[in-house]
Amino acid sequence: MRKILIDLTISQEEFLSWYQGHAKSVLATSRDGRSVSFPAKILQPYVTREGISGAFEICFGADNKFSSIRKVD
Template sequence: MPAIPASKSTLIVDLVISADEYLKHYKGSVTQVSAFSQDGRRVRFPTAILQPFVTREGIRGSFAIHFDAEHKFVNIVKVG
């Protein structure tokens, strides 16, 4: 899959989180996800924003995380 260009207000992250690993997030023992965006920036965000994307296998795919001008979370969209 080709990289999707990212702007200052959007970061694209590729995530693979197993169901067992996500269970730690769901139970609250882990509350943040830390990942690198496709352009190499580190991003940390609350686990809760991934809840709509959880399957029996966990979470897998590429996600566009959108931020406003003050760098506050706006939304997340699965892009691949």
């Protein structure tokens, strides 16, 4: 399983735009410089009043499809 580590800071307003369907995926750059695109909906459990902030580990299966996400310290 492939893993990628990303740092995100997304305002509540920006995430709301994704959540309402104006954009369906998030494009981010990993700590090692790779670009990754993933469905915005996977971030929903991590939304606070301030938005989304922190480091996240995203796992992908052999088919490069999203498998899991977790917030890391």
